[in-house]
Amino acid sequence: MTGIRALTLVLDEPSSIASALRDALGWTIESDFGSFASLTAPGSIPLWINAPAPGEDTSRGIVIHLHCDDVDEAFQQAVQRGALTVREPIDMDFGERSACVRIAAAPGITIDFSRPLG
Template identity: 55%
Template sequence: MAIRAMTLIMDDPSRAVRALSDVFGWTIESDFGRFASVLPPSGIPIWINVPGEPGATTAHLVVHLATEDVDADAAAAVSRGARILRGPVDMGYGERSAVVEVEGVPGVTFDFSRPLA
């Protein structure tokens, strides 16, 4: 069994896919206002829906982004509008990591990471 997609619940799906496309260079697949989809290079789409109930937005979600160069990819995201939250730093559990947040995608952080050699 493979992961088909990941759904984020956001108040403004259109804003979220534009922000993800702007910051990470991901491809916007669709944008219908209340539903939008963006495709990262991994091929696993991120679907974004409005909340089912008022205030029922996703929070405390980390999307892990595999990369060969944590420092360069985090710096590139920051140069395109992301805000650095941590790192780049070597973690005690054998990973190099940098965590960013993207305006327009509230409650979600993005972790650029790779195993240490």
């Protein structure tokens, strides 16, 4: 068995969400077909966004953890680009520096910028 090829979120309006993630996080949109979009962050697997099938729920309560060399800088850039603050940068008791944001266009999804301490 191999590793994870991509992560898919089922969300309304994939094109709008892909654009919002690109704008707030600086990711690259690889493809956008309206009901499906694919984005990548440097050194990461693709994030695919699919529109829900009839009767299918959208993704909720998901945290996407991004490794960052400079959590504070990544957080500030995202907020300056329109991301909403969930948690400002802080050293967590389990040995990580972490900060979280949300993107208004992607309800139910939290982006966590983090790195190990030390």
